[in-house]
Structure formats: C-alpha cells, structure tokens
Amino acid sequence: MKLASWNVNSLKVRLPQVLEWLKTAQPDLLGLQETKVPDEHFPSEALRAAGYEVVYSGQKTYNGVAVLSRWSITEMLTELPTLADPQRRVLAVTAAGLRFINLYVPNGQAVGSDKYAYKLDWLAHLRGWLAEELERWPRSIVVGDFNIAPQDQDVHDPQQWHEQVLCSTPEREALQALLALGFADSFRQFPQEPGIFSWWDYRMNSFRRNRGLRIDLILSSAALTRTLTASYVDRGPRGWPRPSDHAPVVAELHFE
DNA sequence: ATGGTCGTGGTACGA
Numbered sequence: 001m002k003l004a005s006w007n008v009n010s011l012k013v014r015l016p017q018v019l020e021w022l023k024t025a026q027p028d029l030l031g032l033q034e035t036k037v038p039d040e041h042f043p044s045e046a047l048r049a050a051g052y053e054v055v056y057s058g059q060k061t062y063n064g065v066a067v068l069s070r071w072s073i074t075e076m077l078t079e080l081p082t083l084a085d086p087q088r089r090v091l092a093v094t095a096a097g098l099r100f101i102n103l104y105v106p107n108g109q110a111v112g113s114d115k116y117a118y119k120l121d122w123l124a125h126l127r128g129w130l131a132e133e134l135e136r137w138p139r140s141i142v143v144g145d146f147n148i149a150p151q152d153q154d155v156h157d158p159q160q161w162h163e164q165v166l167c168s169t170p171e172r173e174a175l176q177a178l179l180a181l182g183f184a185d186s187f188r189q190f191p192q193e194p195g196i197f198s199w200w201d202y203r204m205n206s207f208r209r210n211r212g213l214r215i216d217l218i219l220s221s222a223a224l225t226r227t228l229t230a231s232y233v234d235r236g237p238r239g240w241p242r243p244s245d246h247a248p249v250v251a252e253l254h255f256e
Numbered sequence: 257a258t259g260g261t262c263g264t265g266g267t268a269c270g271a
C-alpha cells in the first residue's frame with residue numbers, strides 16, 4: 001500500500017504533473033492540498049481516466065483538498081465537527097481498509113497575527129476530532145500540508161527560522177499534541193539523510209540551494225506504524241518546469 | 257541587501 005500527499009498549489013495548473021506523477025509513482029491513495037478549484041470545475045474525468053476514484057472539497061482561489069484512490073471510497077467527511085469554517089481544508093475518507101485523513105493546515109502568516117491565532121485554534125479543534133476518529137478507526141493515516149516543521153532538523157536554517165511561523169513553539173506543541181494521541185511521524189520511523197525537505201519557497205533559488213522545510217507529513221496510528229515499510233519525500237516533481245512549491249511525500253505500508 | 261516568486265483574477269493578497 002502506497003499513500004501520498006502533495007500540495008499542488010492550483011490543480012488547474014498542476015493537473016498534467018499530477019497525472020504524470022500518478023503514472024510513475026502509482027500511489028493507492030493521494031491527498032492533494034491547495035487545489036484552488038471550486039467543486040463544479042474539479043477535473044474529475046481526467047483523474048478517473050487515470051484509474052482513480054476522486055472526492056474533493058474545494059473553493060475558488062484559496063485552499064481546497066481532494067483525495068484520489070485506487071480503491072472505493074466511503075464515509076467521506078469535509079468538516080471539523082466542532083468548527084464552523086468556510087475554508088476547505090479537511091477531507092477524510094475510508095478506503096483500502098483504513099481511514100485516510102487529508103489536511104491543509106492553516107499557514108498562520110506570522111506569529112501573533114490573526115491568522116496565527118486561527119491556525120492554533122484550528123489545530124485545537126483538529127486534535128479533539130482526531131481523538132474521536134482514532135477511536136472509531138484504529139487504522140488511521142493523517143496526511144497533508146501541516147505548515148509546521150516538527151523539529152529543527154526539518155529546517156534548512158534553524159537560526160533564521162527560530163520562533164518564526166511554521167517553526168514556533170506553540171505550533172510545534174500543537175503538532176506534538178496530535179502525535180500524543182498515538183500517531184507517529186512516518187518519515188522519522190526510518191533512517192534519513194539530513195537536509196530532506198518537502199517545501200521550498202519559489203524565491204531566491206531556494207530549491208536549487210535546498211533551503212527548505214519539511215512541513216508535509218504523513219502520520220500513522222500505532223496500528224499502522226507497525227506496518228510501515230518506507231517513508232520519503234519525492235523531490236522529483238519540485239524540479240520539473242513550472243512546479244508546485246511542495247514535493248510529494250510518500251509512505252508505504254504492508255498490512256493484512 | 258528587509259528584497260525575491262508564484263497563483264488567482266484582473267488588485268492586491270495569500271503563501
């Protein structure tokens with residue numbers, strides 16, 4: 001079983017790259033973020049033709065999430081039950097014998113801003129909901145753009161980013177509170193080279209210089225962590241022409 | 257050096 005997550009920064013622009021990546025990587029489940037496409041314009045046909053069932057929760061211009069699955073999808077949910085929020089950031093499905101939760105966590109803009117407060121509030125509501133999800137589905141995977149670099153080793157320049165948004169202590173503590181429910185950062189279940197990131201700013205040749213952050217994560221519940229066989233970042237698409245600023249992240253697992 | 261680059265939509269704004 002191959003699970004993946006990719007912030008595509010406009011599915012309209014990136015659809016050819018998604019189709020190309022599906023062909024070569026062949027994930028069983030893929031969560032997309034920042035699709036930026038209203039549901040009525042979602043490119044369902046091209047993705048179905050590639051062999052995937054598709055569900056989506058989108059809006060114009062901002063946010064938007066989708067799940068592509070080689071397996072049939074049931075039990076779809078698009079809201080944090082305790083938070084009324086017009087921003088389309090959540091898409092949970094049951095497929096392939098597991099619960100697959102796809103998230104686009106708020107960016108937070110800057111520490112102390114209104115958007116930062118919204119991010120922390122959103123994460124608090126997320127925690128309460130994930131606790132319930134985990135009780136109902138012990139085999140749960142949470143993927144997405146978390147907009148949080150878990151540790152300094154996930155940051156190209158920890159001094160530059162010290163207590164900045166994406167790296168601040170309250171954000172990291174909110175992520176740790178999610179992990180404390182029983183999830184593991186799948187990437188850290190395996191030996192990794194230093195300097196592996198999943199997002200690089202478009203500016204200042206950040207990708208060429210590998211000045212990035214690892215903010216795209218795949219969290220596995222305890223029942224699934226035992227079944228992980230690999231977890232990695234696929235840097236390839238970040239080097240393609242007109243790329244997203246994020247690379248896909250992948251986890252592979254083997255369970256009965 | 258306080259910038260820089262994208263995507264959206266037709267202008268600033270979000271990331």
